[in-house]
Amino acid sequence: MEEKTMTNRLTKGILTTVGAGILSLGLTAGAEAEELFTDVSVNSDAFEPIENAFFKKVMTGYEVQNTDGSVSFEMRPYQEITRAQAAKMISNGIGNLQATQQISEFPDIDEWHWAHDYITLLETDGIVTGDQDGDFNPENRLNRAQIAKMLVEGFDLPFDESDTETGFADVSNDSWEAAYVKALVDAGITTGTSPDTFSSYDNVTRYQLAAFIHRIYESKELTDDMAWVTARGTFNEMKNTFYSNVIKTNHGEPVYPYENFRSDMLETVTNAYELTVIENYEKQCRACDGLYYTGGFNTKLGFEMIENSEDTIELKVLHTMVGLNPSAEYKLELKKDNGTWKVNDYKRTYFQQNKGLPALNLSIDEAANYLEGDDRAVSTVQVYKYEYLRETDGNYIFYRHSSEYSGEYGIDKGTGLPMSVY
Incomplete structure (x- = not known):
């Protein structure tokens, strides 16, 4: 699917990309990226609930281009919310x-x-x-x-x-x-x-609505849908910490010392998973395409909630795509550590050359929802709808309507594999 990537302390490309890499993210090593939010201080009462809602994709901000080429977000925390935004x-x-x-x-x-x-x-x-x-x-x-x-x-x-x-x-x-x-x-x-x-x-x-929703997540027993949102938010925050430190040095230079941001990393990963994070951090290529942490958990294609309990969330989803990486099944496990959800395990299983994809047999509505939902989660443009046109050789053909690019797009109804734009 079409994606735009850009860089900042939180890189939207990092947050959302599935199957892209350091080069395609356009990251600049050593750049003095701006803060995540331009108008929400880390010391303000608004920061935690807004950051939490942002990583969960409950709310989005207004992009601000920084002088170093990075992107920050204006959250307008004290702006009265509209009925549409709510x-x-x-x-x-x-x-x-x-x-x-x-x-x-x-x-x-x-x-x-x-x-x-x-x-x-x-x-x-x-x-x-x-x-x-x-x-x-x-x-x-x-x-x-x-x-x-x-x-x-x-x-x-x-x-x-x-x-x-x-x-x-x-x-x-x-x-x-x-x-x-x-x-x-x-x-x-x-x-x-x-x-x-x-x-x-x-x-x-x-800000107040973000705070209300944040408190609900902290006090209510999570439904499977809310557990999915929690997993997405925790994983996105972990990815942000991981890759914002990866890009602090160029290929061929010593990696930025893990100890310098270990405390930040341990806010989102368990002690049991930390050794894997360190290994992946030291091996992460800084001059090639391919990321260790690529799951976006933006849609529910092939979604299965394996466990949703008081101290464990384990789920898997399928993401089909064309591009740098083959389609993959992503499995994520969170554990609650002193009241905080943290990543305890992450695995991805690639379907090389897209062989062996499970049979999904999507309906037209399911296919459109997959394309629209994933596109809205990762795109920086307004995606209005995927309009169904026809079925050809087992593929649904849609017309993508958006504020920037519109055109025909296909998806294999059996596997969910997107096709090239026509």
């Missing part, structure tokens, strides 16, 4: 794919709207509704009462419509939002804007 964050947060072939029934959301699929996924599950005219109003702001309802229903938090005693003086027991606010309080998701106020009609910022 739909994307909540849909991604609960573990939906970033694609659906259903069409929204909201008259003001046509299928070319950038957030159409996120809104439609929540609409289908009854998590969002329209106004008296049936409109969704994607650019309207959301207040704290509305977000409470969306979070409770989206993440299926324990809810009792008769339990309305919130403890907040500004939330009356007979208000429509009281039971939803109480559910957030009981789940440990909110303590209000003060000990006795919830401020139901204050608008929610991007």
Whole structure:
């Protein structure tokens, strides 16, 4: 699939690339890359929940080109969030794919709207509704009462419509939002804007929604979909630490000392897996294509949750592609270490020359969702949809509509193997 790559302290190419390498990432060894976020200090209260949401792909930022050729992200943490932005964050947060072939029934959301699929996924599950005219109003702001309802229903938090005693003086027991606010309080998701106020009609910022979702992940038993998102976020953060240090030296130079960033690495890998990380770090080629850590875990093609327990997440996914590396099955295991999920094992099994790929027998909708979901996860352009055109020799042919490149694209319906652009 088409990908754009660029470099920064967090390299989006590193974060998302499957089957690319150091050369194709365009990394500049020794470059003084800017900080990950341009407007969120590592010392601010907003940093942890926003960083967490970013690596999980719950939220994305606005790209900023730096003078050294790297890319940072403007997160706008205190900007009031729109209904469309909130739909994307909540849909991604609960573990939906970033694609659906259903069409929204909201008259003001046509299928070319950038957030159409996120809104439609929540609409289908009854998590969002329209106004008296049936409109969704994607650019309207959301207040704290509305977000409470969306979070409770989206993440299926324990809810009792008769339990309305919130403890907040500004939330009356007979208000429509009281039971939803109480559910957030009981789940440990909110303590209000003060000990006795919830401020139901204050608008929610991007940071506040990221914080709500972050707390849900820390307090709720993870569904398989949420475990998949957790695995993706942990793996992406590990990749960022690994490769941002790989590129600090050029090919032929001594590697940047592992001890200098060991404490950062141990934030995302277990002690048991550290020896493998060190070995891979020392062997990672700095002048060729081919990365050790290439799994993106962006889609659920061939997805299997092997274990989802209190202290272990183990899953596998399939990624089919053309390009530098063959298709592969990726298996990832996380262990909870003192309350923090960390990578404990990672394996990839390549299908050389794409031989031996499992039979998937994708439907048209499944194929379109795979292409759209993976494309949206890795592309820096707006991907609107893959429009089905025809079937030829066991291949589905789609027309890719995007803000930058549009054209015909094929996929083998039996194996999920993408074909060249026509």
